[in-house]
Amino acid sequence: MKRLCAMLLAAWMLAFCLPFSAFAEESAAGHPEELIVGSPTPVTGSFFHEIFSSNTADADVRELIHGCSLVRREPGQADFSFDPSVVKAVRMVEDQAGNHSYYLVLAEDLFYSDGTPITAWDYAFSFLLLISPELQEAGGRRMDADYLLGYQDYESGRFPCLTGVSVLSDSQMIITLSHRALPYFFETSLLQCTPYPIDAIAPGCRVYDDGYGVYLGNRDPSVPEPVFSASLLRRTLFDPDTGYISHPSVTSGPYVLTSFDGTTCHFLRNGYYKGNTVSDIEKIAFTVLDYRTMTQQLADGELHLVNKAAYGPAIVETMQSVGQTAVRFENYPRVGLTFVAFSTELPTVHEPEVRRAIAWCMDREGLTRAYTQGFGIPVDGFFGIEQWEYLLVNREIDFPIEHLDDEEYDASLAAWEALNLDDLTSYAVDTDRANALLDDAGWTLNRDGGAYRAGTDDVRCKRIGEELVALDLTLMVPEGNAVVSFLEEFFLANLRLCGIRLTPVPVPMQQLLASYYGEAERTADMLYLGTNFHTVIDPVLSYASEEDAALTVWQTLYSDDEELRRLAEEMRRTEPEDVLEYVTRWIAFQKRYNEVLPSIPVYSNIYFDFYTPLLQNYRISEHASWAEAVTEAFWEGSAVSQKEEDYEIIDDYSAGEEDLTEIDDFGDEEDFMEITDFDAEGGFSLNGDVGGDDGDFVEIDDF
Secondary structure (H helix, E strand, C coil): CHHHHHHHHHHHHHHHCCCHHHHCCCCCCCCCCCEEEEECCCCCCCCCCCCCCCCHHHHHHHHHHCCCCCEEECCCCCCEEECCCCEEEEEEEECCCCCEEEEEEECCCCECCCCCECCHHHHHHHHHHHCCHHHHHCCCCCCCCCCECCHHHHHCCCCCCECCEEEEECCEEEEEECHHHCCCCCHHHHHCCCCCCHHHHCCCEEEEECCCCEEEEECCCCCCCCCCCHHHHHHHCCCCCCCCCCCCCCCCCCEEEEEECCCCEEEEECCCCCCCEECCCCEEEEEECCCCCHHHHHHHCCCCEEEEECCHHHHHHHHHCHHHHCCEEEEEECCEEEEEEECCCCCCCCCHHHHHHHHCCCCHHHHHHHHHCCCEEECCCCCCCCCHHHHHHCCCCCCCCCCCCHHHHHHHHHHHHCCCCCCCCCCCCCHHHHHHHHHHCCCCECCCCCECCCCCCCCCEEEECCEEEECEEEEEEECCCCCHHHHHHHHHHHHHCCCCEEEEEEECHHHHHHHHCCCCCCCCCEEEEEEECCCCCCHHHHECCCCCHHHCCCCCECCCCHHHHHHHHHHHCCCCCCHHHHHHHHHHHHHHHHHHCCEEEEEEEEEEEEECCCEECCCHHHCCCHHHHHHHCEECCCCCEECCCCCCCCCCCCCCHHHCCCHHHHCCHHHCCCHHHECCCCCECCCCCCCCCHHHCCCHHHC
């Protein structure tokens, strides 16, 4: 796909006859006081955690202001590792029940933006806050952390402590993953945790650990009633003017949010942030851009950086003006896609036959060409053109088989080369096939209950139970998105030929996302939106039932297709080191997804970032987001601040005994919980009795 990106760019370069010097033109000395960044996606104000929103612009803000996570995602998306600026040493121990306990020693020079130290207690608070029933009662959504040991007992109230997280000292903690959640292909990602300040979110509260795990209590034990409550969180988190979700006051990332007016965010560099490289850009403004004025705003200096430009006409206009306006650009394939999601819980689009019929009415090729101007291609599954699984299957990156002997190499190579996506249906316009599918599915009535007659009746209907359901559908689209102007030609007209009426309904992005994520009642039959895979791609997290919806991170797929869910479960249950098996299962999932279509994949594309030459060392293609890339950029004429790495980089924390940090590095034995407090299942005994024989336990000396 990188070859596709290069070929597309080369074609445009030849068409415009632009010399390289046009892109490398230097600007006059001096730089703006504030870097102004524009994004086609508006921020919604959800700057706390992804359980509240997965809007890509909000995610960029979160990455800019929150930092010091225990785990970071490495380039390429497949690998997660402990951040060596945060975790000084780590050791994983597996007990006989199969639980994985990670013993972590944290750096002692981590600080919030107000200078307050960040300690192990802050990470414990983050876990406790995000899984708390008080958070849900306050109007939020709890994080599903059933991968933590003792989570079910804690969240149900059967045990007062979260046994899967223990704090040994300010710089030492243990996180234990339950054997019930293992194996998990992205296991290290389960330990991702960003510290949040308890004094800002839960003043008057404190995290305790009495040897059985962590729990929340009153800072002043003499106060009789629990301070931590839903009413407290409604004030500290959800208040629209001062709450931490939209106006976080104390944070841990490279920048601090100084103001947010509902559209534009302003940031100031955090002098307490610890990182390998820190930008010398003191101030940043982040706002929504208008594609109609993007080129002129770049030329006039009203925008200094445009991130993730995808609208082809605006891209072409800006590229044509590069020689005159001294604007640089970098392009990079998308780790995501644009798609049309179905509200499969609604009777109109509940049946796969209807969803496939609708897909056969969309001219994805024409729509992609018109919107992206050739900088995108249709995709046939739920993936992007820069997704690592897709790159492996399409031979764009090397198979991970270097360190095998000849016989094993040949067998593994043959297995890898046999993998492909050839069985995926590439949906194009075929109204005959669409009509046949609808006939077979019983959509053969008109609005009066008589026989549907093409060319006479406006829509097809079907009697479902006592109701006559009409294929008179609505499509929720982002307000102001130019795609609306292309829908009639490439989609709506074809649908009418098949007895389906589809009405686009533009809504604000926040309303669209609330509907997609189940935060508001879904009334639209279909939703037009896109996604970028910045974190773990675990389709299981997209499923929800009435029983577990409140605990599921995202509830985007209400599909009742058991086969699709089974395949999603198999993906996540792959051993972390078995990449071949994981990709094999990923292909099986994509095939089923392509058959039942919880959404129609439309296209994946090449993004463009345009920026002023005054911005130096901005390397977006090497990073997951502009918020990450800008921490290594600097203004022309000034040197970027470098910080020496005085910590050990952990490349492989579980390869063997010789690679593991000794137990002495974690403190004395008396600092650890007694092993006899564990029962045979890896849980805690509520009555203090051991739930098994001594032989069921790993002795403390074995650690």
